[in-house]
Amino acid sequence: MSGLLALLDDVAGIAKVAAASVDDIAGQAAKAGAKAAGAVIDDAAVTPKYVHGFAASRELPIIWKITKGSLKNKLVFLLPAGLLLTTFAPWLISPLLMLGGAYLCFEGAEKIWHALFPSDQHEVFPEDKPGDPAHLEEEKAAGAIKTDFILSAEIMTIALAAIPPSNIWMEAATLALVGIGITVVVYGSVALIVKMDDIGLHLAEVGRLGLTRSLGRGIVKAMPVLMKVLSVVGTAAMLWVGGSIIIHGAGELGWHAPYDWIHHVAEAAAQAVGQAQGFVQWAVTAAFDGVFGVALGLLLIPVATKVLVPLWGLVTGKGAPAAH
Numbered sequence: 001m002s003g004l005l006a007l008l009d010d011v012a013g014i015a016k017v018a019a020a021s022v023d024d025i026a027g028q029a030a031k032a033g034a035k036a037a038g039a040v041i042d043d044a045a046v047t048p049k050y051v052h053g054f055a056a057s058r059e060l061p062i063i064w065k066i067t068k069g070s071l072k073n074k075l076v077f078l079l080p081a082g083l084l085l086t087t088f089a090p091w092l093i094s095p096l097l098m099l100g101g102a103y104l105c106f107e108g109a110e111k112i113w114h115a116l117f118p119s120d121q122h123e124v125f126p127e128d129k130p131g132d133p134a135h136l137e138e139e140k141a142a143g144a145i146k147t148d149f150i151l152s153a154e155i156m157t158i159a160l161a162a163i164p165p166s167n168i169w170m171e172a173a174t175l176a177l178v179g180i181g182i183t184v185v186v187y188g189s190v191a192l193i194v195k196m197d198d199i200g201l202h203l204a205e206v207g208r209l210g211l212t213r214s215l216g217r218g219i220v221k222a223m224p225v226l227m228k229v230l231s232v233v234g235t236a237a238m239l240w241v242g243g244s245i246i247i248h249g250a251g252e253l254g255w256h257a258p259y260d261w262i263h264h265v266a267e268a269a270a271q272a273v274g275q276a277q278g279f280v281q282w283a284v285t286a287a288f289d290g291v292f293g294v295a296l297g298l299l300l301i302p303v304a305t306k307v308l309v310p311l312w313g314l315v316t317g318k319g320a321p322a323a324h
Contacts, residue, residue: 048230050144051194054137059194062141067187069145070152074179077149078156083172086160094249097157100150101245102296106304107147108238109297147238154245155182193230197223240286243293262288 050066051059085093159178163171200219207213251259266284270277 050140065141066144070148070183073149073152094252098249101242104238104242105293105297106300111235239293240290243289
């Protein structure tokens with residue numbers, strides 16, 4: 001009997017340790033997720049444009065495809081890669097992040113270029129594009145997942161940096177919880193955004209009160225404007241995040257001048273205003289990061305179209321794309 005009681009006491013002790021570990025993981029995940037909040041907002045702003053133009057019945061299935069791709073990015077690729085890099089080659093993290101940041105700058109700048117010069121558009125990595133919606137849907141989802149990979153890499157890296165040093169299993173569990181939680185929040189929000197017009201239409205048609213029907217009609221009228229705003233915000237977010245990654249990465253690699261200059265100007269602007277200094281400093285920093293992202297992205301456009309596209313054509317055998 002005493003042996004059984006001792007065993008139960010040991011089990012209770014193990015359970016307490018396990019519960020404490022779960023609490024630690026949840027607490028660390030919450031703190032790490034908060035650190036990555038800026039990138040999370042960027043991710044949520046970028047994604048809705050990928051379902052624009054599709055039938056309402058296909059919006060949620062496309063978002064689900066992107067959600068599954070995002071979870072795969074975070075849990076299958078980025079989580080183990082981040083742990084391995086942190087353990088064996090931490091010096092590689094900054095260059096890899098800078099490469100992803102350069103891609104975001106290029107993609108954002110390309111969208112601006114296309115908006116300014118709509119007759120001078122190029123497909124950077126062309127595909128044969130039959131007109132069937134299924135092919136277009138797969139292509140849009142693949143593009144969203146590709147962009148998500150870069151934003152997810154930043155989110156996971158920020159989260160990993162925010163986790164206190166511990167054993168690899170604790171870090172892995174915390175990162176997994178951050179990845180899953182952020183994905184649910186981001187794509188749950190995206191699903192709500194893209195279905196708001198359907199919700200508004202439903203309220204306008206079946207609402208019992210005049211106020212409810214008016215609210216529904218207002219939502220329907222507002223959604224096209226909101227989608228355009230989100231598209232602009234998404235492009236700005238890619239440029240801001242991309243520029244920020246490059247500038248911070250350059251500082252970590254030893255070139256501190258750009259980061260120090262922006263930090264000094266942002267601090268001076270915040271002190272000059274006197275109120276909401278934290279917001280002013282963030283806004284000025286984000287603005288300079290975005291301007292840098294635009295400049296770098298515009299420089300990368302000819303590199304992509306004159307160098308990478310021909311190389312892609314040689315590799316795939318499809319040749320360079322024609323302007324359209």
